Amino acid sequence: MSLRDYLEEYLNALNEVLQKDDSEIRAAIDEQWPDEYDIRRVVFLQPATRFGKLSTEDATGSEPGYLTNEMPSGWLRPPVEKYKEEIQDILHTHPDANEQTLKEFARKLWGHKDARFLAFIKGLVKK
Numbered sequence: 001m002s003l004r005d006y007l008e009e010y011l012n013a014l015n016e017v018l019q020k021d022d023s024e025i026r027a028a029i030d031e032q033w034p035d036e037y038d039i040r041r042v043v044f045l046q047p048a049t050r051f052g053k054l055s056t057e058d059a060t061g062s063e064p065g066y067l068t069n070e071m072p073s074g075w076l077r078p079p080v081e082k083y084k085e086e087i088q089d090i091l092h093t094h095p096d097a098n099e100q101t102l103k104e105f106a107r108k109l110w111g112h113k114d115a116r117f118l119a120f121i122k123g124l125v126k127k
Helices: 003-018 022-032 039-045 077-093 099-110 115-124
Strands: none
Touching: 003 022, 003 039, 003 077, 003 099, 003 115, 022 039, 039 077, 039 115, 077 099, 077 115, 099 115
């Protein structure tokens, strides 16, 4: 499977999860990716402050975030929607780019150690 195909499938899965009510997102994540070690789950579990400002807070990436069980209801949705939009932007801005080029754009955007980058490139990993 090519990286682009993997990302299209991943975007579809993210859309399915985000269609759920906030109280159902955790269960939808488990249903979509039952393996608790699947890297694609990580983007839902990082503290919201890791993803920059939210509409109700002036959080920055350098401030410590809340623990996931301390976050207010609905905290999952904004960072994941932003991540989904960033993936779509990369794919649409570079429609003819090869996998290495897509990977480079993602690395510049998130950094090579960021969980969002790791979930982005999971499609390159040989199974």
